Amino acid sequence: MKQSHLFTKTRKEAPADEVSKNAQLLIRAGFIHKEMAGVYSFLPLGLRVIENIEAIIREEMDAIGGEELIMTALQRKELWEKTDRWNDKNVDVWFKSKLKNDTDIGFGWSHEEPITDMMRDYVSSFRDLPIYVYQFQTKLRNELRAKSGIMRGREFIMKDMYSYSLDEKSHQDFYDRAIKAYMNVFKRVGIGADTFITFASGGAFTQFSHEFQTITDGGEDSIYINRENNIAVNEEVFNEETLEKIGNDVIGNDHRKFKKEDFDKVTTAEVGNIFNIGTKKCEQLGLFYTDSEGKKIPVWLGSYGIGITRLMGVIVEKFSDKDGIVWPECIAPFQVHLIGLLDKEGKVKVAAEALYEKLTKNVEVLYDDRDVRAGEKFADSDLMGIPVRVIVSEKNIAEGVFEIKYRQGGKSGEVKKVSEVDLFKMLEK
Amino acid sequence: MKQSHLFTKTRKEAPADEVSKNAQLLIRAGFIHKEMAGVYSFLPLGLRVIENIEAIIREEMDAIGGEELIMTALQRKELWEKTDRWNDKNVDVWFKSKLKNDTDIGFGWSHEEPITDMMRDYVSSFRDLPIYVYQFQTKLRNELRAKSGIMRGREFIMKDMYSYSLDEKSHQDFYDRAIKAYMNVFKRVGIGADTFITFASGGAFTQFSHEFQTITDGGEDSIYINRENNIAVNEEVFNEETLEKIGNDVIGNDHRKFKKEDFDKVTTAEVGNIFNIGTKKCEQLGLFYTDSEGKKIPVWLGSYGIGITRLMGVIVEKFSDKDGIVWPECIAPFQVHLIGLLDKEGKVKVAAEALYEKLTKNVEVLYDDRDVRAGEKFADSDLMGIPVRVIVSEKNIAEGVFEIKYRQGGKSGEVKKVSEVDLFKMLEK
Numbered sequence: 031m032k033q034s035h036l037f038t039k040t041r042k043e044a045p046a047d048e049v050s051k052n053a054q055l056l057i058r059a060g061f062i063h064k065e066m067a068g069v070y071s072f073l074p075l076g077l078r079v080i081e082n083i084e085a086i087i088r089e090e091m092d093a094i095g096g097e098e099l100i101m102t103a104l105q106r107k108e109l110w111e112k113t114d115r116w117n118d119k120n121v122d123v124w125f126k127s128k129l130k131n132d133t134d135i136g137f138g139w140s141h142e143e144p145i146t147d148m149m150r151d152y153v154s155s156f157r158d159l160p161i162y163v164y165q166f167q168t169k170l171r172n173e174l175r176a177k178s179g180i181m182r183g184r185e186f187i188m189k190d191m192y193s194y195s196l197d198e199k200s201h202q203d204f205y206d207r208a209i210k211a212y213m214n215v216f217k218r219v220g221i222g223a224d225t226f227i228t229f230a231s232g233g234a235f236t237q238f239s240h241e242f243q244t245i246t247d248g249g250e251d252s253i254y255i256n257r258e259n260n261i262a263v264n265e266e267v268f269n270e271e272t273l274e275k276i277g278n279d280v281i282g283n284d285h286r287k288f289k290k291e292d293f294d295k296v297t298t299a300e301v302g303n304i305f306n307i308g309t310k311k312c313e314q315l316g317l318f319y320t321d322s323e324g325k326k327i328p329v330w331l332g333s334y335g336i337g338i339t340r341l342m343g344v345i346v347e348k349f350s351d352k353d354g355i356v357w358p359e360c361i362a363p364f365q366v367h368l369i370g371l372l373d374k375e376g377k378v379k380v381a382a383e384a385l386y387e388k389l390t391k392n393v394e395v396l397y398d399d400r401d402v403r404a405g406e407k408f409a410d411s412d413l414m415g416i417p418v419r420v421i422v423s424e425k426n427i428a429e430g431v432f433e434i435k436y437r438q439g440g441k442s443g444e445v446k447k448v449s450e451v452d453l454f455k456m457l458e459k
Numbered sequence: 460m461k462q463s464h465l466f467t468k469t470r471k472e473a474p475a476d477e478v479s480k481n482a483q484l485l486i487r488a489g490f491i492h493k494e495m496a497g498v499y500s501f502l503p504l505g506l507r508v509i510e511n512i513e514a515i516i517r518e519e520m521d522a523i524g525g526e527e528l529i530m531t532a533l534q535r536k537e538l539w540e541k542t543d544r545w546n547d548k549n550v551d552v553w554f555k556s557k558l559k560n561d562t563d564i565g566f567g568w569s570h571e572e573p574i575t576d577m578m579r580d581y582v583s584s585f586r587d588l589p590i591y592v593y594q595f596q597t598k599l600r601n602e603l604r605a606k607s608g609i610m611r612g613r614e615f616i617m618k619d620m621y622s623y624s625l626d627e628k629s630h631q632d633f634y635d636r637a638i639k640a641y642m643n644v645f646k647r648v649g650i651g652a653d654t655f656i657t658f659a660s661g662g663a664f665t666q667f668s669h670e671f672q673t674i675t676d677g678g679e680d681s682i683y684i685n686r687e688n689n690i691a692v693n694e695e696v697f698n699e700e701t702l703e704k705i706g707n708d709v710i711g712n713d714h715r716k717f718k719k720e721d722f723d724k725v726t727t728a729e730v731g732n733i734f735n736i737g738t739k740k741c742e743q744l745g746l747f748y749t750d751s752e753g754k755k756i757p758v759w760l761g762s763y764g765i766g767i768t769r770l771m772g773v774i775v776e777k778f779s780d781k782d783g784i785v786w787p788e789c790i791a792p793f794q795v796h797l798i799g800l801l802d803k804e805g806k807v808k809v810a811a812e813a814l815y816e817k818l819t820k821n822v823e824v825l826y827d828d829r830d831v832r833a834g835e836k837f838a839d840s841d842l843m844g845i846p847v848r849v850i851v852s853e854k855n856i857a858e859g860v861f862e863i864k865y866r867q868g869g870k871s872g873e874v875k876k877v878s879e880v881d882l883f884k885m886l887e888k
Contacts, residue, residue: 037526037581037590063577066564071530071577080529097466100509101500103532103597104614125556127566129613130603135495137556137566148492148500152466161466168532168597174559184558185533 031364032386033398036060038073040410051248052343053179055355059413061363068176068184070339075414078363080187083338084166086218086360087189090211094204096164096191101144103170105136109143113314123171137170142307142333145192146315153329156196156321160204164191166338178250181299181343193332194312196319201330205306208334212242212302215336219345220358225301226262228253229272232305237275238267242302242336248347249299256293259286263293299344300337307331349438355415356438364396366457367416371404371423382422385432385450389420393457412437420453421445460793461815462827465489467502469839480677481772482608484784488842490792497605497613499768504843507792509616512767513595515647515789516618519640523633525593525620530573532599534565538572542743552600566599571736571762574621575744582758585625585750589633593620595767607679610728610772622761623741625748630759634735637763641671641731644765648774649787654730655691657682658701661734666704667696671731671765677776678728685722688715692722728773736760778867784844785867793825795886796845800833800852811851814861814879818849822886841866849882850874 038060045064048054053070056062061076072080088098110116116136118124125137138144145163152158169188176184191208195201209227216225224245232239241264243253252265263272273288309328312318318326342361349356359365366389370382379399386397396416398407404423411419421433431447434456448456467489474493477483482499485491490505501509517527539545545565547553554566567573574592581587598617605613620637624630638656645654653674661668670693672682681694692701702717738757741747747755771790778785788794795818799811808828815826825845827836833852840848850862860876863885877885 035524035526037578037587037592039581041580063580065531065533065573066535069531069533071528071573073528074526077527077529095464097464097503098506099500099502100506102494102498102614103599104494104498106495125564127554127556127601130601135554144494144500149466151470151492152468158466163466170532172556172559185531 031396033396034400036074036396038075040413048179049177050179050181050343051350052181052346055346055350055413056180056343059355059415062180066184068173068182070180070183070185072339075363076342079342079357079361080338082361082363083219083341084189087166087215087336087338090214090218091162091164091189091191094162094207094211095160096162098165099163100165101138101141101148101167103138103168105138105144107134107136109147109315110136113143113311115143123173125170125172138167139169139171140333140335141165141167141190142192142311142331143315146194146311146317146331149194149317149329150315153194153317153319156319156327159194159196159319159329160200161194162191162204164189164334178248179343180339181248181347182250183339186340187338189336189338191334193330193334194317195330195332196327198330201306201332205304205332208304208332209240212304212334212336216242216244216301219341219361221301221345221348224348226253226255226260226298228262228264228298229267229276230264230303231267238272239306240304241300243298244301244344244348245296246299246344246347247297248344249297251298251300252295253298254290254293254295256288261288265295268293299340299347301341301344302334302336304335305333307333350415353409354413357415357417358438359417362415362417363394364416365393365418366395367411367414367419368395368397369407369411369419369421370397370399371407371421372401373424377427378422378424381427385420385422388454389457392454418457460825462825463829465503465825467504469842477608478606479608479610479772480779481610481775484775484779484842485609485772488784488844491609495613497602497611499609499612499614501768504792505771508771508786508790509767511790511792512648512770513618516595516644516765516767519643519647520591520593520618520620523591523636523640524589525591527594528592529594529596530567530570532567532597534567534573536563536565538576538744539565542572542740544572552602554599554601567596568598568600569762569764570594570596570619571621571740571760572744575623575740575746575760578623578746578758579744582623582746582748585748585756588623588625588748588758589629590623591620591633593618593763607677608772609768610677610766610776611679612768615769616767618765618767620763622759622763623746624759624761625756627759630735630761634733634761637733637761638669641733641763641765645671645673645730648770648790650730650774650777653777655682655684655689655727657691657693657727658696658705659693659732660696667701668735669733670729672727673730673773673777674725675728675773675776676726677773678726680727680729681724682727683719683722683724685717690717694724697722728769728776730770730773731763731765733764734762736762779844782838783842786844786846787867788846791844791846792823793845794822794847795824796840796843796848797824797826798836798840798848798850799826799828800836800850801830802853806856807851807853810856814849814851817883818886821883847886 044054044057063071193204228241228243229238230241255262277286312329317329389395419435435445473483473486492500657670657672658667659670684691706715741758746758818824848864864874
């Protein structure tokens with residue numbers, strides 16, 4: 031894409047009321063626009079990042095047998111009353127409204143209920159299971175406070191997956207596969223080493239739910255980690271009882287006795303959350319199957335969430351410096367930022383356009399064809415954070431080279447002069 | 460995809476309260492699920508159709524310079540008050556709710572206001588224009604009645620585009636290009652010949668807005684068409700005054716005097732709608748640019764919508780028969796429905812799987828690998844409406860052929876026996 035075609039512009043300052051680093055940088059770089067606290071639009075550059083993240087997650091969810099669908103925002107009161115989650119005392123993030131005929135409706139903040147209810151149309155026999163479905167869906171949550179930018183929104187995109195299994199064993203098997211798939215996602219987007227599967231409260235069926243927590247100063251959570259045994263516990267359940275349970279159950283026959291001192295406290299952001307729901311919700315909603323002996327059995331349910339926009343926010347919090355964002359290559363809006371430092375005679379324009387045509391056949395390129403100063407182009411490029419910068423200038427043309435500079439990694443900042451042949455070699459995967 | 464992996468099943472009957480043909484067929488074939496009146500989830504097959512329609516529209520919008528983004532559902536009251544569209548008397552489809560701190564919020568039913576407001580961050584000089592942006596976004600509209608299936612929903616996906624232009628001429632030029640792009644879309648999805656650009660009421664700036672109306676018995680509108688001059692007028696403005704205006708303005712120097720008898724009445728569904736808004740809304744919202752002489756000028760706005768789910772509904776209304784849906788090839792969830800009529804020895808399974816592996820390299824294939832009767836497979840296939848059916852059976856294997864049958868067009872219903880080489884030739888574009 032030519033940068034002159036992009037309607038967004040970078041800006042020196044974020045809005046005064048924007049306190050989070052992720053939203054400040056994303057607004058300044060033209061990736062998002064703030065509609066109100068916790069509510070952001072995604073502009074062309076931001077939408078590209080979202081789609082790249084979604085593509086990675088889609089691959090991992092398909093690999094464990096997921097089928098993609100899309101549920102609705104509008105929710106029926108009767109359905110959520112069956113599981114006692116309509117009441118504002120039990121769920122404090124509902125947005126609610128009314129149809130013209132005065133029927134109460136809610137706006138979806140999660141989708142266990144409608145998906146489970148729908149499955150009654152498709153599940154009757156044991157032959158119909160298992161079923162794993164997922165969606166990328168815009169959730170609406172009436173959060174009391176929203177000051178972490180796109181990390182905690184009142185409106186945000188979430189990948190939520192739901193597993194429907196025959197029995198506890200097959201349920202637990204899938205749950206474990208989902209954990210691996212989640213860790214694959216976090217590895218692929220570059221935060222694997224700093225992301226911990228964390229014991230947290232909640233879970234209707236089991237004592238704990240599992241959170242995926244990523245170390246970042248921009249996070250809202252505190253967890254305690256034991257790196258040696260790769261164990262992490264959320265602050266809210268970090269007590270003697272939990273440690274004893276973990277020592278008995280998780281380490282296996284070792285029955286190790288953990289002490290609080292074995293753990294370090296770190297600030298984190300939750301990037302994923304999975305719930306081992308058991309059979310209770312399916313019993314409440316009437317989702318049963320008939321087994322081979324004709325007996326009616328409730329279905330086992332698991333629920334698995336990754337906040338897409340939240341994940342994008344965490345990545346920006348972690349991968350940024352004083353000059354701007356430093357996108358991991360696989361989710362960057364473009365792989366190459368081609369910068370033409372225009373001359374009066376128009377030689378650079380010709381050379382840069384020729385290179386642009388060639389490059390776009392292999393990689394996604396943003397070509398800065400604007401008639402502005404070199405310093406402004408470089409500052410904008412640093413702020414936008416595209417991994418590889420290729421510079422075409424009068425001087426480079428005279429020398430028969432291109433300049434290449436990486437935004438990230440060990441080679442970050444270093445400028446190299448390379449031939450066109452070498453440039454294409456360096457950009458090859 | 461293997462059909463055994465698909466969690467949806469076909470059903471003989473649609474829900475009793477579902478009166479529209481499009482929703483009846485789509486529910487029976489497992490493409491959608493009804494959450495409540497006018498509110499439908501899109502299941503794996505349905506989502507594939509949506510994505511195919513979106514891909515075609517994306518190409519056409521990009522071709523006229525559109526940039527894709529995604530705005531939010533949550534809307535600020537103050538913004539819509541500026542254009543007097545918050546009031547329920549002026550806009551009767553708002554869903555509204557409140558933040559925890561009692562602030563009123565609405566749920567987006569259209570996005571002229573927030574996009575125009577946002578553009579104030581990006582437009583200051585004449586050099587910043589034109590800008591054309593579009594999105595595929597879930598709209599929420601509190602419709603009094605919703606009984607046309609996915610053709611008129613309370614929640615639906617819409618492609619909405621907004622053009623910001625310097626002056627009337629460049630605005631009108633883009634408006635005309637958008638009309639052509641829209642007609643390209645309707646041609647590509649197979650309804651071009653039955654779709655008319657129709658004079659309708661509305662338009663803040665001009666006397667008329669333009670609707671794209673498609674002839675179908677399932678429609679809610681009536682229009683009057685003059686095929687000879689390719690002119691169509693919505694019933695609501697079909698009067699002497701309109702005909703005179705069209706005679707003067709549209710036919711050119713001819714100043715032809717149309718009579719009511721020159722038009723035929725047909726039942727149609729609106730598949731697109733465009734508004735020539737002029738400068739009023741930008742004046743109300745404060746979107747101005749500075750021209751080359753330093754003068755402050757309001758921006759020209761156009762608004763262009765296609766209901767994605769509505770378009771899908773219209774296509775089902777038009778392209779279906781007593782046995783089920785007949786998808787146009789370019790938006791079908793799969794191009795080929797491979798059906799294995801399993802034998803006891805397992806020969807068919809081997810042959811069908813081998814063919815499946817080969818076919819999926821070139822086309823999207825749904826492979827019916829289920830262990831059910833041939834009659835059930837054929838009935839399901841007819842209902843689901845995939846364009847080409849390829850049958851592998853014991854008899855075919857013995858003869859060294861495959862059977863191929865088209866769901867649509869002149870060859871519809873005819874079964875041909877072909878060699879593997881010929882099969883691949885026939886499936887080539």
